[in-house]
Amino acid sequence: MNSAIAMKRYVIFTNANLVCLTGDSGWAIQNGAAMLTLDEKIIAIGDETELINLIGKDVACEKIDLGGAIVTPGLIDAHTHLVYGGNRADEFELRLQGASYEELAKRGAGIMSTVRATRAASEEALFESASFRARELMSSGVTTIEIKSGYGLSAIDEQRCLRVARRIGQVLPMSVKTTYLAAHALPLEFAGRQDDYVNAVCDWLPALHADKLIDAVDAFCENIAFTVPQVRRLFDKAKSLGIPIKLHAEQLSDLGGTLLATEFNALSCDHLEHLSAEGVQAMAASGTVAMLLPGAFYFLRETKLPPVKELRSAGVPIAIATDHNPGSSPTLSPTLVMSMACTFFRLTPEEALRGMTVNAAKALGLIDRGQLAPGLRADFVAWPSTIEQPNQLMYSFGQAPKGRVFIGAKEVVS
Numbered sequence: 001m002n003s004a005i006a007m008k009r010y011v012i013f014t015n016a017n018l019v020c021l022t023g024d025s026g027w028a029i030q031n032g033a034a035m036l037t038l039d040e041k042i043i044a045i046g047d048e049t050e051l052i053n054l055i056g057k058d059v060a061c062e063k064i065d066l067g068g069a070i071v072t073p074g075l076i077d078a079h080t081h082l083v084y085g086g087n088r089a090d091e092f093e094l095r096l097q098g099a100s101y102e103e104l105a106k107r108g109a110g111i112m113s114t115v116r117a118t119r120a121a122s123e124e125a126l127f128e129s130a131s132f133r134a135r136e137l138m139s140s141g142v143t144t145i146e147i148k149s150g151y152g153l154s155a156i157d158e159q160r161c162l163r164v165a166r167r168i169g170q171v172l173p174m175s176v177k178t179t180y181l182a183a184h185a186l187p188l189e190f191a192g193r194q195d196d197y198v199n200a201v202c203d204w205l206p207a208l209h210a211d212k213l214i215d216a217v218d219a220f221c222e223n224i225a226f227t228v229p230q231v232r233r234l235f236d237k238a239k240s241l242g243i244p245i246k247l248h249a250e251q252l253s254d255l256g257g258t259l260l261a262t263e264f265n266a267l268s269c270d271h272l273e274h275l276s277a278e279g280v281q282a283m284a285a286s287g288t289v290a291m292l293l294p295g296a297f298y299f300l301r302e303t304k305l306p307p308v309k310e311l312r313s314a315g316v317p318i319a320i321a322t323d324h325n326p327g328s329s330p331t332l333s334p335t336l337v338m339s340m341a342c343t344f345f346r347l348t349p350e351e352a353l354r355g356m357t358v359n360a361a362k363a364l365g366l367i368d369r370g371q372l373a374p375g376l377r378a379d380f381v382a383w384p385s386t387i388e389q390p391n392q393l394m395y396s397f398g399q400a401p402k403g404r405v406f407i408g409a410k411e412v413v414s
């Protein structure tokens with residue numbers, strides 16, 4: 001006998017009100033349903049007795065009663081900046097007194113103050129703080145997460161941040177996708193040499209990619225950050241290495257970053273408050289996901305709304321994420337962010353949930369999750385009994401309901 005051959009693990013989850021999100025629209029809740037899983041995947045959904053018959057009574061199958069819970073796919077937080085040192089609570093106060101986010105950035109506060117704190121922190125300390133944040137998200141229902149670099153801004157420091165992100169995926173049960181965001185701000189040592197810095201960002205990419213530290217390349221395309229031609233150089237480099245791209249685009253102004261990103265078939269364009277009609281059409285044509293980030297909209301007290309109606313009628317998939325970062329969205333509550341997506345951006349609760357499941361999976365290029373269906377990963381949340389219908393996840397804002405979280409059919413938060 002070869003003990004290295006693992007036993008197949010069948011589990012039947014019973015007594016669930018499943019919100020599978022497999023149709024195009026509508027909650028379509030399957031009440032009192034069961035879900036059969038084999039190892040990390042769902043193999044069938046339906047009536048308990050039928051599912052047991054499917055595998056035969058002689059096959060060992062664990063049974064987990066979900067107690068009549070509302071069960072949704074695991075949440076996917078597809079845009080976060082989890083790895084950083086320090087905090088920016090003082091800057092928050094300065095902004096409340098009237099300083100703008102852009103002014104602070106120009107003064108070397110903003111992102112650069114986090115870069116200083118991140119460089120000063122040990123890799124272990126960065127891992128401690130980032131894994132704490134990841135655990136918080138997981139306990140709120142997040143089963144897959146994207147983590148960007150972008151507070152190191154040197155070859156060594158970007159590498160440290162990406163290593164920390166990778167390690168989170170190894171230590172915690174959640175899946176982690178990493179994104180290289182060295183083109184986030186201009187570090188001091190490159191002052192006045194923006195193009196040289198972009199060249200350096202391009203030069204660091206192959207080694208980091210060879211070390212398997214990068215799943216996607218991102219940039220901050222903005223007046224206070226990088227121009228469209230500069231981002232194009234980075235995207236050309238990413239493309240030559242076969243790395244998918246995404247872009248922080250049209251957050252504070254309309255530079256046309258979306259038109260560039262869609263030329264490269266970007267997985268997602270993110271923020272988009274200032275997106276033009278032309279940008280919407282370009283996204284529809286390239287199948288790029290619109291990643292909306294209501295936490296940053298709220299925290300920066302923005303007033304310009306992303307063109308949700310236009311995105312919707314053009315058929316652009318809309319995703320939402322926490323955008324957790326110390327400067328513009330220090331929240332760790334995915335349900336609060338879904339609520340904000342409804343209240344500020346007028347998404348329906350169903351669109352908000354699809355935004356953090358099905359469409360968030362698309363934004364990461366993942367085709368094995370985001371819905372509950374045979375063949376997909378058994379990543380799901382059984383919400384507490386106070387959640388009697390799925391729209392309460394958005395309605396009870398700020399309450400952060402904690403459910404039972406399952407990743408690959410294993411209970412990771414109970």
Ligand code: DI6
Binds near residue numbers: 111220248296328
């Ligand atoms: N846009 C954002 O909202 C974050 N990064 C970005 O490119 C903010 C980052 C920060 O202020 O630290």
Ligand code: FE
Binds near residue numbers: 079081248323325
């Ligand atoms: Fe961001």
